[in-house]
Amino acid sequence: MSDIATTVHEAYAFACMRCGHGWEQSYEIEHHVDASQHAYVVYKADGERVPSPLSTPTCANCGGHVVRIMRAGRVSTVQQLLRNPDRTQPAAGPLTPEEPREEPVAATAAPAAGHHWHLSDLLHPFRK
Template sequence: MSEITGHTGLRNGATAVVNESYSFACMRCGHGWEQSYEIEHHVDGAGHEFVLYVADGRVVPSPLSQPTCARCGGHVVRIMRPGRVSAARNAARRHETRPPVEVPSVPRQRHHWHLSDLLHPFQRRAS
């Protein structure tokens, strides 16, 4: 899930950059997506460490704090390891391309119930 890239690609005084990817699934509408982040580690003027999450070249909020579904705006989002959404999509595509399986039809037999059939367990045998 994480890969430390060292000092290559450091911007704006970052001391390290870590690449992380996640899969997300909205529990409200079922939308799934994946996103990669560059997590830049910085130190402010007072010596306090902080991180910036960068996605597609823009600083974004941490995906772990309160992820939001782009489709419905819901906040009940499951966060998973990377590749889960694409794996599910690929499996669905493989399933869609299979020819439909024909199941032979079995003729249904109708059973006509009689009151005596239902009362049979309650009847006493004559001794």
């Protein structure tokens, strides 16, 4: 009996909690069952065999191992918002007539000229 394989495609977003670097990667995940009925998994990224991204991901920017794994699209969404700083989020919920409309908070306002945003700027409120 030969090796049986089923391939699925998954993508993950990663954020390094050390330096704030963010990236996304797609994987081909091959689920195998060998002749002895032992199951094993092979991960491939860009056609190359790689270790499981869920075991010990490593930041390509700083080499750190404290990496947050998220569903695909999280990093690219933030990067797109940072490229379009004029776009502001709508207020949460309707305003009643007696409530004055508040100015946007610093986190949603356009960044000062010359300021380059990093993913770590967005993660800063979560650090203690």
